[in-house]
Amino acid sequence: MLAEVEAKFDFPANIKYWMLQSIGVKWLNYKTSLKAEHWDSRPVQEIMEAIPAEVSPVQWCQLVNKWSQPQDKERAARNVENAKKQKYPHTMGRVSCIIKEA
Known part of the structure; x- marks a missing residue:
């Protein structure tokens, strides 16, 4: 996938890590x-x-196996x-989230 992107676009080398992520x-x-x-719930073969x-x-x-x-x-x-046990779901992306219970 990265080779496809590199073939079509010109980009700085320092964003390669971000692209892979x-x-x-x-x-x-x-x-x-x-x-x-x-x-x-169907049989795996189906x-x-x-x-x-x-x-x-x-x-x-491979995926089904x-x-x-x-x-x-x-x-x-x-x-x-x-x-199901989570009281406070994390919805802020990569930003850390600390919630103090009262």
């Missing part, structure tokens, strides 16, 4: 949206066969439970 966040968000749209048009079959199989691993399912369930 930005690409990584976008890739993570894309995988999250794929899982939200396509991962449900999900694997329903390849989204914009995803390569090899990458789709990862999502179906027991440790990945346990981590996802634990994260859902932890998210």
